[in-house]
Amino acid sequence: MLARWETLLVLALIGLVALGASLSPFFLTAGNFSNLIAALMEVAIMAMPMTLIIVAGEIDLSVESMAGLSSAILGFLWAAGVPLTIGIPVVLVVGALGGLLNGLIVARGGLPSLVVTLGTLALFRGMALIVLGPRGVSDFPTAFTQLGFGHVPGTLIPWPFVIFISLALVLGIVLHRTWVGRQVFAIGKNAETARFSGVRVTRVRISLFVLSGMVASLAGVILTSRLSSARADAGSGMTLTVATVVLLGGVNIFGGSGTIPGVALAVLCVAVMQNALRLASVTVEVQSIALGLLLILSVVIPTFAHQARSAVDRVRGGRHPPADPVARGEAAPS
Amino acid sequence: MAEPAVAAGLGAARPRGSWVSAFARQRELSLVAIMVVLGALVSIAAPQFLTFSNITAVAVLASIYAIASVGEALVVITRNIDLSVEATIGVVAYCVASVLERHVFDAPAAIALGIGIGLVLGMANGVIVTLLRVPSIVATLGTLSIFRGLDYVIAGSHQVPLAGLPPGFTDPARTNLFGVLPVFVLVALGVVVLGTIILRSTRFGRQVYAVGSNPEAAAILGIPARLVEFAAFSVCGLLAGVAGVMWVMFFGTINGTAGTGIVLSIVAAVVVGGVSTLGGSGTIAGAALGALFLGFTANALPLVGLSQFWLQAIYGLVILVAVSVDAIILRRLQRATAERRAR
Amino acid sequence: MTMLPTAAPSTSPEPDGTTAVPPRIQLRGISKRFAATQALADVSLDLLQGEVHGLVGENGAGKSTLVKILAGVHQPDGGTIRLDGEETQIHGPAHSRSLGIAVVHQEPRLFPDLTVAENVFIGHAPTGRFGSIDWGGTRSRAEGLFRELGVQVDVGAPVRGLSMADQQLIEIAKSLSLEARVLILDEPTASLSAHEVDRLFTIVRRLRDRGVSILFVSHRLDEVFALCDRATVFRDGRHVVTMATGALTTADLVRHMVGRTVSLFPKVETPIGDVLLEVSGLARVGEFREVGFTVRAGEIVGFAGLVGAGRTEVARVLFGIDQRDGGEVRLHGQPVRFASPSAAMHAGIAYLPEDRHQEGLVGDFTIAQNVTLPILPRLFPRLLMRASAERRVAHEFTHQLNVRMTGVDQLVGALSGGNQQKVVLAKWLASRPRILILDEPTRGIDIGAKVEVHRIISELAASGLGIILISSDLPEVLAMSDRILVFHEGRITAEISHDQATQERVMFAATGNLAGDDPSPVPGVPSHEAGGPVDG
Secondary structure, three states: OHHHHHHHHHHHHHHHHHHHHHHOOOOOOHHHHHHHHHOOHHHHHHHHHHHHHHHOOOOOOOHHHHHHHHHHHHHHHHHOOOOHHHHHHHHHHHHHHHHHHHHHHHHHOOOOHHHHHHHHHHHHHHHHHHHHOOOOEOOOOHHHHHHHHOEOOOOOOEHHHHHHHHHHHHHHHHHHHEHHHHHHHHHHHOHHHHHHOOOOHHHHHHHHHHHHHHHHHHHHHHHHHHHOOEOOOOOOOHHHHHHHHHHHOOOOOOOOOOOHHHHHHHHHHHHHHHHHHHHOOOOHHHHHHHHHHHHHHHHHHHHHHHHHHHHHHHHOOOOOOOOOHHHHOOOOOO | OOOOOOOOOOOOOOOOOOHHHHHHHOHHHHHHHHHHHHHHHHHHHOHHHHOHHHHHHHHHHHHHHHHHHHHHHHHHHOOOOOOOHHHHHHHHHHHHHHHHHOOOOOHHHHHHHHHHHHHHHHHHHHHHHHHOOOOHHHHHHHHHHHHHHHHHHHHOOOOEOHHHOOOOOOHHHHOEEOOOEEHHHHHHHHHHHHHHHHHHHOHHHHHHHHHHHOHHHHHHOOOOHHHHHHHHHHHHHHHHHHHHHHHHHHHOOEOOOOOOOOHHHHHHHHHHOOOOOOOOOOOHHHHHHHHHHHHHHHHHHHHOOOOOOHHHHHHHHHHHHHHHHHHHHHHHHHHHHHHHHHO | OOOOOOOOHHHOOOOOOOOOOOOOEEEEEEEEEEOOEEEEEEEEEEEOOOOEEEEEOOOOOOHHHHHHHHOOOOOOOEEEEEEOOEEEOOOOHHHHHHOOEEEEOOOOOOOOOOEHHHHHHOOOOOEOHHHOEOHHHHHHHHHHHHHHHOOOOOOOOEOOOOOHHHHHHHHHHHHHHOOOOEEEEEOOOOOOOHHHHHHHHHHHHHHHHOOOEEEEEOOOHHHHHHHOOEEEEEEOOEEEEEEEHHHOOHHHHHHHHHOOOOOOOOOOOOOOOOEEEEEEEEEEOOOEEEEEEEEEOOOEEEEEEOOOOOHHHHHHHHOOOOOOOEEEEEEOOEEOOOOOHHHHHHOOEEEEOOOHHHHHOOOOOEHHHHHHHHHHHHHOOOOEOOHHHHHHHHHHHHHHOOOOOOOOOOEHHHOOHHHHHHHHHHHHHHOOOOEEEEEOOOOOOOHHHHHHHHHHHHHHHHOOOEEEEEOOOHHHHHHHOOEEEEEEOOEEEEEEEHHHOOHHHHHHHHOOOOOOOOOOOOOOOOHHHHOOOOOO
16 A cells, blocks of 8 residues: 555656656756755655654644744854854754653643644744844855755755755654654554553654654754745745645555655655746746645545545455454354 | 532532633633733733724724634534635635726625635535545645635736725725724624524534534434535635635735735634634634734734734744643543542 | 244233233344354343333343344344334434434433533424524423433533533433433443432433333343342343342342353463562542452452453553552562553563453554564664564464464454454563453453463463453353452452352352352342432
8 A cells, every 4th residue: 555655656756757857958957956856855854753743643733933943043143153063053952842842732731733733833933033033144154055055075966955865764764664663653553552552652752743843943954054044934834845745755644654755755756846847937836736736635545545445345345354343253163 | 500419419510610610611701801901911011002093903903813713613613624714815805806906896796706705715625624535634734725826826926006996995994883883893793693693503503513522423413514514614714705805905905925824823813712623612702702812912012012023922822821721621620520420 | 043032931921011002112033143243142022111121141141232223223133123012123323213212321422512401402402483492492491301300400511521420311311302212221320329320210210100111231230129120131142031120039130140151261270379469458539449459470360340340440550551549569579650551561560451452452553563562672672673573573472372364464453353362462471471461351252262362361370470360251250260359339349269259159249249148148129229219
């Protein structure tokens, strides 16, 4: 099922690349590739911990504001003469603390993460505005802006892409190859069984939100670097794209299933699509229609595919176990 | 409170919780009380806060939010959420302004068109959620993006100036009936009163609560849950349409970005107004009061020397406090029940 | 499997109400099968007008299946239902309601956010002009209904926060408002206090006197005697006997209920070792108090009692799911308190939960993934999982328990109930516990798998584990346990050793009768009634 979804994404990616190539000869150049990737990297980076959070059955809507808060604090500190070698770690700690706040309210307070992170979505953005106000800070040193702008020496690979790939590798291994990841899946599929099996559900949930907050602030740093400007409204509206990418990557909104490779593929699909649309001179704003449609379709298609398949199975005399638990009693051997 | 029951004295077992929970259970009253207290405090620092002109100015803008919040509350009571309302308001506002500017329709027809567009967009949400079975959070996050995109497609970079609207069109936003009651406030009151009657006293109204409160029990009773949810989304869209028309009257100058970001305030108003995001409880009057509360907060900030930049942070805190209070009350109630059993 | 109703006198006419008035409900030859389980086999039953009819039997006797058929949830495979003499089919819950059948469940299905009055009238509220709901009328009619029931309730208050007992009253008021002819009370007293039970009984008698027919499903025999005019016993999906309660003694009823012989794996006698677990004065508000016992190595301690008597609640505290309010727990002589299941696990306690699907298994994990879930940190101290090691452990333990599967990579949801339960057992054995708490380990699994589970439990005890066996299956507890602790309303009311335990003795203690008394001298009038009726 998951493998099939990823295959579908690969096919979509090939199709989109072909479409892009037919739209503009410029599309298949390395320079363009570099551009299309760079534009989406903050979203891609935030999508990684978001994948884990949604797999665990929660959601974090506050990431875009945390990126903004991170950018604002970084700018504020820099403007106040604090070197970036101190500013960046401070910002990452703030991100972790913000995530901790989300995690504590959700996991210890037992409140729905949807509302809690909607609250912190406003709270963090408000804090960003309080810290920096309407101004922008833009006199960052070249060494810093290189992080967002620049490429790995000798190649056209942007640095943020390197960060994204590293994060995807690490979290991919954590989610799919370590027992921590197994516990995340168990919590998303059946939190009660997980708890009864000795999984420290509260601790895992809090850790995920801390990770999400920290990575969101890292994305804020990268965004600041790429735009060479720290602003309180940095990252506005990004949560939508992050969520879209994650769900498009085949992660179930109700938790319990999803893969990092799937989400990484979805990142590429969205990046290529946006780039192709841009080359076709479709404005950024209008692209949001495509994004919204993708989001809805990414839920509708698997649902109906599943229904169609079980309908086929039923017609064939169904090997699915009956839904009624009482009916699962095994055949008496006597 | 009831007296002890004849048979065994347990029939009257209402938890006589502390004043805190009693207070919080009446969310509408407590909001009014908080507003009065805060208003008094603010007016000490800034006497101009409690002037008639200031209060009506706040109430007129808050009316637009209140009407949108009423629709949102309806959806939230059915255990769903609609994040696309702000885009609906934006689309409606631009379309209304645009047809007026181009003299396609006269004012009444343009207003009807706006409300109709809202209804259609709401029905689209309803179809996606109930028929295509997309969870409302995902569906409306998607339609938020789609509707906003549509708004940009239609508007492009064009802006309808105040002068483009027919003379007098924006008057309702500035008119007080009998010199005291702003027309907008009257409209909002009308929506709240009508909505309250429908929710309280019609079969449909009670089904809205039943579906949100206990979907399984509702199914056993044969309540058509999906139809009820569809209706809630449709009405939410319709009210967003009304709010969109009022938006044009209030602001006069409209481009493709109208309403951007206000969904947060609308959801905040609903949550602050005591509508549970777990569905089944809360009133639309509460949601409307929540909008009024947030409106006064926004207005009071500069008066007490805080910049507008504090607004977002305060909204965020208010949301967190409101949901936490709800959770604490619920937990107390459950503990009280457990302890009563133990006796 | 089609047998004649063996000892069923139900088809024979009853002394009263034979010819003139047909029974309110007349069931003839009702059968219902779920896959391999014959839940009801050729059952007949008459519910007369204006009688309170007790329906008793052990877990799995078929009581709830019958209730569900009458409530329209299940359709019978065969047999006829007559309502007031007229043959009827009950198509669904709504149809059942419209036929005048009302069911009050142990846990009522109400709308917590709506008011009491609304819950009573949901779906059929009095309407005024313009079809709007007449709130005044609704409230006053709800108040009237509760007045008829002899209780006063604040009908304007929301249901959330009301006790189970009050919620049941709302269901009863609802049945009154629908003018139900038949009221089915399905284990209504399981979570009620003694006072609440008295109040309920007073109301039920009033309804009976108004001509309502009441089917009272319970396995609390004292209550059946206190309330019912006649009683029917089911056993293993069959009708055993229907008699007037006046002609029955508790001992008779118990004999009819438990007169079942099951071929069980014989318990292996095991030398009992040192004390592993000592519990004293354990209490949790609203659930249990003064619970004290010990478990030794190699010993199987049975927890018998009715559902809701506090057995599972004690287990949850021992496993760190809930926290105790008083008392002490010692493990290997050391006082312990577990803040979480993982802490209890590390101390060597394992708990096989009551609800296999909600708490025991992750349905769409593979067998291997389920088995290793509790031991992942220990199995893979370096974080990275190795599929080979995981499959080896899973294979070892599932093989030991003889799980029938295509392989450890099979999804656990695709297994039969018995094999699923063995996977849960394997999962806990893999954690190598010293103390194993088994909560209803054979519920909902067929007899073959049951015998195997019994064999496994015996072998585990022989290997030196201390085992607590919570079971509502009397023959099982009797056969498996070295000692049986009987719980009643949150306390241990009897401790009976293996060789002294009989089904009657345990059942007596579990229904609140004096511990250890021989059942025969117990008078026909049970203690409950002797305490004096509370209705004025």
